[in-house]
Amino acid sequence: MGVAQRSKRWAVPVAAVAVVAGVGTLGPVMADASPKLPTISAQDLLAKVQTAKVDGLSGTVSSSADLGLPAIPGLGDRGNSQLTEMLSGQHTARVAFATPDKARVSVLDNQAERVWTTDGSSAWAYDSSKREATKLTLPAHKNAKPEKAEPRSYDPQAVAKQFLDSIDPTTNVAVSGTEKVAGRDAYKLRLVPKTDKTTVGSVTVAIDSKTWVPLDVTVMPRSGDKPAVEVGFTSVSFDVPSASTFTFTPPKGVKVTDQKVPANNGQKQIPKQVVPKQVVPNRVLPRKPVGSGAEKPTVIGQGWDSVVMIRNAQTGGLTGNGPLAQLLAKAPTVQGSWGKGKLITSKMVSALITDDGRVFAGLVTPDTLQAAAAKAPR
Structure with a gap:
């Protein structure tokens, strides 16, 4: 498959349901039986992933990370909590999207909830622990999408895209088997770097056998037998969510800040306080x-x-x-x-x-x- 084909933008709006490169072991995601599926080449599987298109989906995503960094006392305090999250630990998020521009991510951690949601005309960022919410009024533009308003660290599709877009002659690519992910039959596409300059040993992407949407991404280090990064669905539905899924009403007593995003040649400029930090491949x-x-x-x-x-x-x-x-x-x-x-x-x-x-x-x-x-x- 040519480089031009590989770099082509996916039809599936991977940025709409934002997810990190989150990471670790997702025990519940995998089932023990390997489903019997028709044989498919790596090239054909990649082609199907790049042309995959669904009108919507919803589900629960589990992510975990173990990058081997030393513990840093006090790093989990207030402003550093996002950095702690992106470098370690396990997290759960509920995600949903509907074409062309509706998306919602709810991250559940430590009895708190953070929400990023947009219905195409406005976007909300809410943090229950701070009792604060920001409402963004988005500029009217037929090609404008609030892609930067949601955290990609909770989207298996976005994480998979980061790796699949980087496939070049320095990568061995093969279909390594099948597995069950979130109750669905999936092919396993394995990427192995040929270079010894990277700390990545391999990347395995579980791809749904019916919709061809990535369901799970596992990153293994060059040393050790435990995943450094894994993010995947524990449950998923490809039914289009109702419009009410993407609306948000702030709870009583929450401080709300209103902001208007200026149009910039059709590109949304999301205020930096709404955009979380992330780890990307x-x-x-x-x-x-x-x-x-x-x-x-x-x-x-x-x-x-x-x-x-x-x-x-x-x-x-x-x-x-x-x-x-x-x-x-x-x-x-x-x-x-x-x-x-x-x-x-x-x-x-x-x-x-x-x-x-x-x-x-x-x-x-x-x-x-x-x-x-x-x-x-x-």
């Missing part, structure tokens, strides 16, 4: 640059060994006695033609924080990360 970064003075992220390299660089990142919080400062104090100091900085590594993630305010991160080996830093523009 081959990069670890927030949806917005770090710090008010940070530049847009730059991607160095291609495919499995790509690295993201953020320049002018605010690193003032890395000094003093804060939890991140404590972590960096234990991290080794490294230097090269790129300069000097601190290196943080785990079984999946490598991050380099340089003295001149640049941050490099990726699902790559430490040597690959430093090689990318040496090639990066100043």
Whole structure:
């Protein structure tokens, strides 16, 4: 299959039901029996996934992550809770979407609920723990979709797309069997990087045998036998949800902030406080640059060994006695033609924080990360 075909936008609106690269073991998702399905080649399976189209779906998604990062005392407090979520733990979300522009995600954690929902004309972001809600009035545009308003870390389709779009000659692709996911028969498509520069050992995508929609994504590290990332449906229906699913009425006593999203050539500009942080394949970064003075992220390299660089990142919080400062104090100091900085590594993630305010991160080996830093523009 050609690169042009692989990079073609999916007909399934994967961004509509936002999900992360969430990650770990989803015991309830898998059943023991392997269903008997007609033989299909990897090329034909990829073609069906890329042309898959459903008018709507709803279900429950379970995600878990174990990236092998050390524990950081105090990191779960208030503003750091999203970072804790994206790097570890298990989470549950209820998701729904209906074409062309209706979507809802409800994340349930620690007896609290966070909701992102849109009916196409307005969007809501609600956090029950803070008793706060933001209402966005979306500009009228026939091609405008509030894609950035929902967290992709709870969408198996969005997570799968990140990997499938990266397939190139450096990847071995094969149909590795069948399985049951959320009670549905699915093919297993396995991606194995040929390069040893990445920390990713393999990625398995479970693809529904009737709708050809990805139902589950499992990321295995190069070392160890436990998943580093898994996100998948525990239950799913392909019936179109009712319009009322996407409406939202804030509970009594909730503080509501009204905002209007200006039109920008048909592209929605969602305020940054509504957009959660995420982990995406081959990069670890927030949806917005770090710090008010940070530049847009730059991607160095291609495919499995790509690295993201953020320049002018605010690193003032890395000094003093804060939890991140404590972590960096234990991290080794490294230097090269790129300069000097601190290196943080785990079984999946490598991050380099340089003295001149640049941050490099990726699902790559430490040597690959430093090689990318040496090639990066100043």
